[in-house]
Amino acid sequence: MNINQLLRQNIRQLTAYSSARGEFSGEAKVFLDANENPHNAPYNRYPDPLQRELKQELARLKGCPSEQIFLGNGSDEAIDLLFRAFCQPSVDNVVSISPTYGMYRVAADINEVELRQVPLNEDFQFSAADLLAAADEHSKLIFICSPNNPTGNLLDAKEIEKLLLGFSGLVVLDEAYIDFAPQASFLPQLQGHENLVVLQTLSKAWGMAGIRLGMAFASKAVVEVLNKIKYPYNINMLTQLKAKELLQEQTLFQQGVSELLSERSKLASALEKLPFVQRVYPSDANFLLVKMHDAEGIYLYLLEEGVVVRNRSKVLLCENCLRITVGAPKENELLLSKLNDLI
Numbered sequence: 001m002n003i004n005q006l007l008r009q010n011i012r013q014l015t016a017y018s019s020a021r022g023e024f025s026g027e028a029k030v031f032l033d034a035n036e037n038p039h040n041a042p043y044n045r046y047p048d049p050l051q052r053e054l055k056q057e058l059a060r061l062k063g064c065p066s067e068q069i070f071l072g073n074g075s076d077e078a079i080d081l082l083f084r085a086f087c088q089p090s091v092d093n094v095v096s097i098s099p100t101y102g103m104y105r106v107a108a109d110i111n112e113v114e115l116r117q118v119p120l121n122e123d124f125q126f127s128a129a130d131l132l133a134a135a136d137e138h139s140k141l142i143f144i145c146s147p148n149n150p151t152g153n154l155l156d157a158k159e160i161e162k163l164l165l166g167f168s169g170l171v172v173l174d175e176a177y178i179d180f181a182p183q184a185s186f187l188p189q190l191q192g193h194e195n196l197v198v199l200q201t202l203s204k205a206w207g208m209a210g211i212r213l214g215m216a217f218a219s220k221a222v223v224e225v226l227n228k229i230k231y232p233y234n235i236n237m238l239t240q241l242k243a244k245e246l247l248q249e250q251t252l253f254q255q256g257v258s259e260l261l262s263e264r265s266k267l268a269s270a271l272e273k274l275p276f277v278q279r280v281y282p283s284d285a286n287f288l289l290v291k292m293h294d295a296e297g298i299y300l301y302l303l304e305e306g307v308v309v310r311n312r313s314k315v316l317l318c319e320n321c322l323r324i325t326v327g328a329p330k331e332n333e334l335l336l337s338k339l340n341d342l343i
Ligand SMILES: *Cc1c(COP(=O)(O)O)cnc(C)c1O
Pocket: 073, 074, 075, 076, 077, 101, 145, 149, 174, 176, 200, 201, 202, 203, 204, 209, 213, 214
């Protein structure tokens, strides 16, 4: 894969902004280079534009070299930057599946890039051959999501492998929910596949949606491109400090995931017993996709009762489906008691 050939020409030729903190980050007696205020330490200083300490922590945790990690203001930043780096508006296109995470569509629309969505089959799986058939010489990226949102299932790893081998652009694999899944991440495959980009986030299993930290793991060349076009200080100091602190809490993290998985199976069995529930789809994530009679009516009823779930009933293959996040035991009990009142 030739990354330069894949890039938009203007990005290839771009001279990146060079920030004071990017040019000099060593030990100094005084920093008088960035027009910062001398008071309010440490928050008076611009944060590390390349988030080196935080990346070292993540590198250890994920077994992936720092130079192959890009950090964004949520995964959403990485998604948008991939479009901006590789897709010439009104010329290039991107291939994805349907249904899937809505941000791929929004990022495509904002960047004026055609998004070709290939429907999943009845089992919510995709065929690599179908996706590759939807691609042409202007297809720069393929976006897939495993476990997929809103269907909740892992996608077939063999088909993902086929995409990696068969596509000359980048295959972006969104693993926002991988920590809840019984299958390993594709991160180790970065070694053998230059065209793989794995997206992960601290927003789900790590419980840090509020601090906004998304990760893209990719070849060094792709990470360099994303770093070149991002805002210089895209991850603020509070986020970098808090993330480093919380990443030390491995045990709490594991306990949280275990509790969630046990709540997920309890919630699934309880939902299955409700007479108006037709199907609780198997989930490898922290939510359940549930097919029921009159999903819209039940959605509105729950809203009135102060219980907010996601109405996915107008989404392809998700007719009459609600997407329900697995909460804490008390929250799940409240949801179930409100649903039981309907009988
Ligand atoms: C929740 C979610 C994310 C996380 O996005 P952030 O911007 O990191 O919070 C990414 N991808 C998918 C599919 C998601 O459902």
